[in-house]
Amino acid sequence: MKLSVMSNAAWMMSEKIVSVFGVIFVTSYVAKAFGPTVFGQMAFSTSLFSMVQTVAIFGTETILFKRISKSAPKGLRLMTVARTLRMVLLLLTSIPVLIWVWYNMQENFLAFALASFISSVFVTQDTFSVYNNARLASRLNTVANSAGLLLGFALSFTIAWLHLNPLWLTVSIVVVTLVPYAIKRARFYRENQDLAPPQEKRTTYLRYLMYAGLPLAISSIFISVQVKAAQMFLAGIASARDLGLFAAANTISASWIFIPVALITSCFSEIFRERGAAAIKLTARLNGYVMGVSLLLLAVIALYGEKIIIALYGHEYTQSGSLITLLSLATCFSAMGTVAYRYMVKEGGFNYLLKKIICLMVVSLPLSYWLIQGYGIMGAAWSVFITELLSLTVMNYFFKNGVIQKIQVSSLNYKTYK
Numbered sequence: 001m002k003l004s005v006m007s008n009a010a011w012m013m014s015e016k017i018v019s020v021f022g023v024i025f026v027t028s029y030v031a032k033a034f035g036p037t038v039f040g041q042m043a044f045s046t047s048l049f050s051m052v053q054t055v056a057i058f059g060t061e062t063i064l065f066k067r068i069s070k071s072a073p074k075g076l077r078l079m080t081v082a083r084t085l086r087m088v089l090l091l092l093t094s095i096p097v098l099i100w101v102w103y104n105m106q107e108n109f110l111a112f113a114l115a116s117f118i119s120s121v122f123v124t125q126d127t128f129s130v131y132n133n134a135r136l137a138s139r140l141n142t143v144a145n146s147a148g149l150l151l152g153f154a155l156s157f158t159i160a161w162l163h164l165n166p167l168w169l170t171v172s173i174v175v176v177t178l179v180p181y182a183i184k185r186a187r188f189y190r191e192n193q194d195l196a197p198p199q200e201k202r203t204t205y206l207r208y209l210m211y212a213g214l215p216l217a218i219s220s221i222f223i224s225v226q227v228k229a230a231q232m233f234l235a236g237i238a239s240a241r242d243l244g245l246f247a248a249a250n251t252i253s254a255s256w257i258f259i260p261v262a263l264i265t266s267c268f269s270e271i272f273r274e275r276g277a278a279a280i281k282l283t284a285r286l287n288g289y290v291m292g293v294s295l296l297l298l299a300v301i302a303l304y305g306e307k308i309i310i311a312l313y314g315h316e317y318t319q320s321g322s323l324i325t326l327l328s329l330a331t332c333f334s335a336m337g338t339v340a341y342r343y344m345v346k347e348g349g350f351n352y353l354l355k356k357i358i359c360l361m362v363v364s365l366p367l368s369y370w371l372i373q374g375y376g377i378m379g380a381a382w383s384v385f386i387t388e389l390l391s392l393t394v395m396n397y398f399f400k401n402g403v404i405q406k407i408q409v410s411s412l413n414y415k416t417y418k
Helices: 003-057 060-070 072-104 107-125 128-134 138-161 166-191 199-237 240-253 258-271 276-313 315-346 350-392 403-410
Strands: none
Touching: 003 072, 003 107, 003 138, 003 166, 003 199, 003 240, 003 276, 003 315, 060 072, 060 128, 060 199, 060 258, 060 315, 072 107, 072 128, 072 199, 107 166, 128 138, 128 166, 138 166, 199 240, 199 350, 240 276, 240 315, 240 350, 258 276, 258 315, 276 315, 276 403, 315 350, 315 403
């Protein structure tokens, strides 16, 4: 692995360490101070707009990353069109969701949903992060995101410490994305300028984003929905308290995924430039690294997960401890699935991804509803696990004569790492 790739991955990981610090010491303190009900309301609202945000991004992050990695000027032109598309999609999807929350949920839900909507505006307009990652300049993202996270965590901790009205937490939800966006935007325009395509070519760029982005958008939405769907079904079948218990378990079980994701993002800037057998070997090697890291962290969670939950969240969340190992194993599958997903994007497998996701949704959504209705939050955890397993294995193996299976098997061969 090249030094520049390792350095970029290290910067990405350092940002997430700040995030994990906040999850461990601040989010858990807030959850303990306000109880599972308020924590469940926050988790539901942020999860709802996380899915809206995914729709608005429309798969453009991967498309921009690929284009910028190959040609920065072409990528910059595509970035300007992508921001417009994202804003239109965000407004089209957010307004019906906010109206639904207003009519169907309690006051706290609406306040947290509005804050999550404002936060999503800054996330969807932040194409600068993709540019920095593709140029192996994740250091800039780390500094900006860490500033936003630290300020947001400080506000949340202060609100909980002073026992203020929990609605003040909406401020921290907005700050976490506003501050990084402002910093990255200012830095980008200090060194670059928009390269908007000629007016007569904007339609061509937009058509390309729509064509290539649709399968990626549906795929990204489903990746987001896998855990979020469990929360949606829990909201309809169970209580806000169960939402809080599930959210706490999921937070801890997925807290380490930033490590394999940083490796994947950094390594794919090189893989996107390779072809044929060389690309397959690099992808297999990366899959092996991701698998090794994931299994190591899974072992830690399996041994100490329940104790971590009780220590951080309190005895009210003891029931969450029974979910952690299963959800962490699902996180392992998700990390390795990201490697396969990026490789399929590199090979232009947009249509395959669309068909895969449709099949997976047909199987997993009814399964999730049945499991949650019958087994509550444990059923929610099993639904996430089964879905991630199917997504990583069977659903990938029909792509290009089983190349994903070959990559996964090759990652177990020591010769791959020579």
